[in-house]
Amino acid sequence: MASKADTGPVVALAGNPNAGKSTIFNALTGGRQHVGNWPGKTVDVTSGTVRWDGGQVTLVDLPGTYSLSAHSLEEVIARDFILEERPDAAIVVADATNLERNLYLAAQVLELGVPVALALNMMDRAEAEGIVIDVALLGRLLGVPVVPTVGGRRQGLLELLRLAVSEAAPHPKVVDYGYEMEQEIAALQPQVAALLGPNAPRYATLKLLEGDKLALQALGAAPEAAALRQQAQEAAARVQAVYGDDVELLVADRRYGFVHGLAHQVVERRAGLRQRSLTDRIDDVVAHRLLGLPIFFLLMALVFKLTADVSAPFVDWIDATVNGVLANWVAAGLTAISAPAWLLSLLVEGVMAGVGGVLMFLPVLLILYFCLALLEDSGYMARAAFVMDRLMHVLGLHGKSFIPLIVGFGCNVPGILATRTLENRRDRILTGLMVPLMSCAARLPVYVIFAAAFFPQQASAVIFGLYLLGIVLAVLTGLLMRRTLFAKTSDSLFVLELPAYRLPAWHGLRIHMWRHSEEFVRKAATLILAASVVVWALLNLPIGVENTEDSVFGRAAGAVAPLFAPLGFGTWQATGSLATGLVAKEVVVSSMAVIYLGDEPAELPEPVDLAADLRTIVVGFGQAVVDSVRIVLSMIPGVNLLGAEAAQANTGLSQALQAQFTPASALAFLVFVLLYAPCVAAMGALKSEFGAKWMLFSFFYLLALAWIAGFVTYQAAGWLLGA
């Protein structure tokens, strides 16, 4: 077997959605993963390394697909990776409880001419459901190593990898397409191999006979290619004359027949065990036509309550540690060495206030991503798409479009990229325009800080309300677009599969949670650090400026500020913070920290007592843990361990904001932050996916929407709250 010198053997991981492919990938690679751009494609492919037996194997996680028919982008990516990158082997992960449907993909991967090993995953559940699979016979019939696995418990995984690397061999002629078709394949295949090379000539010949556009284009413009196209057309016509149907249907028909026969030979169901599963019984409730939607919104409300309340003690602790103890250490150190005042100001009021002001929200994001990973890995997210299916159809979309929207709650960029899974361009653009209205996690620090300052008793309700407002406006945007720009296009088609519920594996949750939060920390160390320094510098220019309002930043923001006066926050500070939020939404908080906290008169550092400070940090952390546990327990009906305490973060910035905003203008500001133009990374994603025209459309549409919604909120809240 050919090995890559630097990466070791490369093994591609293919499988149906929800077959447990990612669980196996995570279990085998652990944290040794990276998302890289596939050369020549604008597609990110996740790969990871497995160190084992003195060497290493590189695993590549292909998108989950039901087939390789190349009707969707995921199918094209999975197929092209195997065809073009020629991995040393492919592992097909099949759900053992639904083997027949999964074997269809396995047959297609085999036809690509790559060595294949088959994982019969979730064997424990198959056995519990009375499904008996003759593993040895299946291996013999397919000509590949077959290994029963339980991904969540890591059973069989190393054996699977060992067999994939050492024993799997190509077996492309797995399906017999009948005498006439095989004759035509045999006649054309040598010419195809001569023109396209030795990679998967049987598969390429089949695609030519099917009249596949990509396969016909791949032949190129040489005279021999034109002759081959002509021969393929004539051969397809002969086959069609014999069978009375086109080759594409005949090929799929034969493949399904092969898979059906195979499943009949190797799968046996024990009588009496075929009964309604636990998944069926849970779905009776959570996917119910009437109950499904309220349950979905209740769950989302619970997620945001957990996120806002449980993280609050840790947010306070980080704030006290970074902006209290650590800032004092830095100030005392610099004072001791007689450092210039500007350096003290830069480090304490610029860097520490800015970066610390954002980093303290790490617990918020960790809990949010943990909850989203829990919902996804348990199988509930597919139900969320299912229950939203009807609502999405009102917009001319289907439930599958809801998945990028849910992903957008974490970060809008992967949400926009996830629109690639939709079949047609209209769906992709329409969904892509809705994604920025999903409140990404970067906006959460702004909500938390304002909610703590102005609505401490109703903080989680305010935050949930903002998320809900984003969803409602996304739906209205969809309706508007559907009736205007996309009025003349028809719906696309899609079948939604609901995976069985499963208990999420802890290491999978941990990887999901940390992968997203790590990005936040990296941003804090780079983009937010740079933005904080720039904002600090602009606030202190021209040199010697006395009042920050007269600084470059203050004057530039002040020029635009009147535009926001009707929204209640027409100050240079608020306007300037919003402008910096275009870099990344977290920067709104770091800018506010630099502007509001940096503007406070500098205090002389207190004398450093290292032992006392360390004790304060450790005891503070312990208290945060205890408080969080009390908050979680108090969510159980009938249990109240909190008394009258508010479970909200109460930082220095919260207190500074109370002097600058009213409750009505704070609400309007939050609505504006929710809706206004996406950050540069999201705009970049919109441009790369849909082009500059749609990116600009999204930018100005969202800006206008944010202004109108902020204005309405300020006026309505002012009337209701009397402020």
Add this chain to the structure above:
Amino acid sequence: MLRQLLTLFHNAPGPMSLDLLAAQLDLEPAVLEGMLAELVRMGRLERIEDRAAVACAACGHGNGCPYVMTNAGACYGLR
């Protein structure tokens, strides 16, 4: 398999549930759903949403009777 399925659509006496159709073809319902999706992708069938809520007689699908799907409230009909 797919051709047999299309023949059943052509000769359909009336609406039929997914489970019944799967039993007739000796298939698991999940496998049948995969086949239906494949036929939709090939342009041989069309998927029509939200027909479960109306009586079959009121459906007005002009191109032969579709099979009513019991799980997702959708029908598949010949194109």
